[in-house]
Amino acid sequence: MTITRDKFSKLENILGYIFGISFFINFNLSKELITGMIIVTLLRYFLYGERLECGDKKIEKYLLFFLFGGLIWNFFAGMSFIPVRQYLKIMRWVILPFYFYPLMSRDKKYINKFSYGLFLGGVILFLKSAYEFYKAPWTRVYGFEGIDTTGFGGMVIGIIGFALLLNKKEYIKKILGLALMGIGMGLIVFTQMRSAMIGILIGYLIVLLFSINYKKLLVLLGIMGILMGISLKNIEHSSLKRFTTAFDTEKTLGNSSNYMRILLWKNAIWRIKEHPIMGSGTNNDKKLFLEYCYNMKEETPTEKYMKDAMIFREFSDSHNMYLNAISDNGIFSLVQFFLWFGICPYLFIKNRKSFNENIRILNLMVGGILASYYFSGLTWSVWRNKWTPMIFWMSLVVLIYCYGIEKKENNQ
Structure with missing residues (x-):
């Protein structure tokens, strides 16, 4: 017996609400819910003939290209499925715009209800x-x-x-x-x-x-x-x-956090030069990372401490999402950069013209969040990290929702 669309909608809504509650407090639950969202999105098509949508066909195609093109790229960059799996872990959140846009567009109060959780x-x-x-x-x-x-x-x-x-x-x-x-x-x-x-x-x-x-x-x-x-x-x-001491770059043990970042950035730039076209594959650069570390100077106690820390703590991350992107995916990272600095700013600017006050405020919130996210990416791995990629993808959900609603209202 096929479930009615109304009952299925309730299931969709509840899944989304639980995701909202889990967002700040339980990453493992959020991760498991993503699996549920993928299944529900597929059932929309098989049970009710509803295609994937997120407010704009061009954006839909771009996101799908970013996902599947990146998977193929990572296989050839690393010549194994290891970087493919790592890329998929990061990109699993791409389902969020496709899952939430239909819910938000059907019920304009849904985004408010979601925000309570x-x-x-x-x-x-x-x-x-x-x-x-x-x-x-x-x-x-x-x-x-x-x-x-x-x-x-x-x-x-x-x-x-x-x-x-x-x-x-x-x-x-x-x-x-x-x-x-x-x-x-x-x-x-x-x-x-x-x-x-x-x-x-x-x-x-x-x-x-x-x-x-x-x-x-x-x-x-x-x-x-x-x-x-x-x-x-x-x-x-x-x-x-x-x-x-946030901007202190003195080379001392007391300032090891800042100094370590500078060393990690230099390491990443060297890795990029080694594989400038294809990259090393997502999170697949440990071997190159260590090769650079073993050749680092250790003429002072501070240099020796930093070298040992980078080797034995098994860092393989530049603490910079932009250097990570280029190191991982070479020229394919341009696709990622265009999403960050092309599509998102375009949606933000378009949404600012809305006559709907709630749309403008939502858009403003997301503009501030994305600006802070992009800055944080200079000194932190906010794209590779387990939880922080959700900040970007949920921000994109809101941008796409605002843009899609405006398009619908203008076409009526």
Whole structure:
């Protein structure tokens, strides 16, 4: 007996809501739900004859080319299925636009309902992290999925809150925005994630630039001035050391995190020169990485420590998503770069022209989140990392939703 479309829709909706709740608190569940989403998307076609769609046929074809073209490319780049599997792990999130766009386009309130679960997950993450921080003040908290995931989660939540604060007219939503900003900044402070701290400020700047008026600017500067004044007055300078040394490049053991990144970038540039056309295949460059490391100088204790750390901790990542992309996929990385800096900015600009206030605010949130994500990619592997690729793909979901809705309304 075939399930009715109404009952099937309820299944789709519930699966999406659970994904929203799990987004900030359970990566393994999110990963398993992706499998369910793939199955449901296929059933849409086999049971009801509904084709894949995500708001625009050209974007659909581009995403499918990015997926299947990349799989073929990675096989020939690494001449094995190892990089193919690694590429597929990263690209599994490509199902999200195809899964969520039909749901959001059928029910315009769906995105609001989805956000309730998202915010609930964010609050749970904050409470757990705050408890960890309370037990061990100024020790970097783990949260649910690790320091980086928790910090970048705070970055996303804070930018959403900032967009609500500046652009929503209802006081209740402004208060919600302020609360989300506090949750986001709290998570960043708990984890001491410098990349997330700078990222959230860049996200704020983008949101501010596209929704600016002098009254809002003065209110914002006043709020930020008060919060920063209170924070700096009550926090010991030594506790802020990770933030105050964010751009320090001194070659010392006390600055090993920053210095290590510079060495990782040099290593990545050398690997790119070794395979400039095809790349090494996704996450398939450990052999080349170690070859470079074994030839590093070790004339000082700091150099020896760094060399040993890179070899024995088995780093094979540049901590830069752009260098990773080129090292992995050579010239095929241009497809990835065009998605990041061609398609997404195009959708953002088109969506800004909408007469629908909710569409403009959603678009603004995502613009700020993507700007912070792109910046974070300079110093962190936000594309290869387990959880952080979801930031990009869910942002793309919202951009495509806004664009698709505008196209439908304009064609009516």
